[in-house]
Amino acid sequence: MSTKDLENQLQKLGFSDHETKIYLTLLDMGLTSTGPIIKKTGLHRNIVYDTLNKLVNRKLVSQSDQRGVKHFKALNPEKILQAKEEQFNIAKALIPQLAKLKKSEKVEVVIYEGDEGFQTAHKNAINYIKPDQTIYVMGAGGQKFYNAMGDTIEYFDKVRNKKQNILKLLSYEIRKDEFTDKKTLTRPLIETKYLPVNFSNPAGTSIYNDKVFILIYSNPPIIIEIISREVAESYKNYFNLLWKIAKK
Numbered sequence: 001m002s003t004k005d006l007e008n009q010l011q012k013l014g015f016s017d018h019e020t021k022i023y024l025t026l027l028d029m030g031l032t033s034t035g036p037i038i039k040k041t042g043l044h045r046n047i048v049y050d051t052l053n054k055l056v057n058r059k060l061v062s063q064s065d066q067r068g069v070k071h072f073k074a075l076n077p078e079k080i081l082q083a084k085e086e087q088f089n090i091a092k093a094l095i096p097q098l099a100k101l102k103k104s105e106k107v108e109v110v111i112y113e114g115d116e117g118f119q120t121a122h123k124n125a126i127n128y129i130k131p132d133q134t135i136y137v138m139g140a141g142g143q144k145f146y147n148a149m150g151d152t153i154e155y156f157d158k159v160r161n162k163k164q165n166i167l168k169l170l171s172y173e174i175r176k177d178e179f180t181d182k183k184t185l186t187r188p189l190i191e192t193k194y195l196p197v198n199f200s201n202p203a204g205t206s207i208y209n210d211k212v213f214i215l216i217y218s219n220p221p222i223i224i225e226i227i228s229r230e231v232a233e234s235y236k237n238y239f240n241l242l243w244k245i246a247k248k
Helices: 003-012 017-029 034-041 045-057 078-101 114-128 143-149 152-163 173-179 229-245
Strands: 061-066 069-074 108-113 135-138 167-172 190-195 203-208 211-216 222-227
Touching: 003 017, 017 034, 017 045, 017 069, 034 045, 034 069, 045 061, 045 069, 108 114, 114 143, 114 152, 114 203, 114 211, 114 222, 135 229, 143 152, 167 229, 190 229, 203 229, 211 229
Parallel strands: 135 167, 167 190
Antiparallel strands: 061 069, 108 222, 135 203, 203 211, 211 222
16 A cells, blocks of 8 residues: 555545554654654644644653653554544444433424414415425315315415425316416416326325425315424435326
8 A cells, every 4th residue: 555545545534634643653763853853744843733732632642751761652543543432432322411411303293174274374484484485285175175275365375476486286187177277377376287097185295494284185174284394304205206107
């Protein structure tokens, strides 16, 4: 292995550029004072002194005093492995303690019932989501959604258009006619795709940043709102997977 390769490998183990040069120099020279190290490495004496102290503190280099002159020697290279094993053991013991300190994410659940609750949930969501963020909808409700929203749909789209929130709708081919009517086509900033399946789910899912809506088109309609970044991310990943295989 070339000197350059050795330097690269040592730096991967956490050696700085100066530590690498001086450590390899000591391995080659054996016991020596600082003068020959300065001469061979071409480094400034202050850098050499400072780096030697660091290597001594890391227990990779020994220091001795001979007739008032400090001498240094690289210790057995196995010290590098021992130091890494010691770090590993510290980390191994520390991880469970750190895990206890990590607070589990708080998950909030809110339930909205009836047309009024359905509309309130969507008003809150469109006011909550930030500009230019995308809204993801799986199993879009079509006509049932419009019935539950009533005139609130106009407010919802007005705010969404102002904030430039694109609405990605994912539905089923069996319900395609419900999404190609004038009401849907005239809504702003909508992208629609369809899954090639011949069944229709009586429930849908909407994702507004870290909020997830489970929309149940019962009578009366119900929305289960889940506020959790982790849950929202998992649903978004699922949406993106289905979006790739869906067709326009």
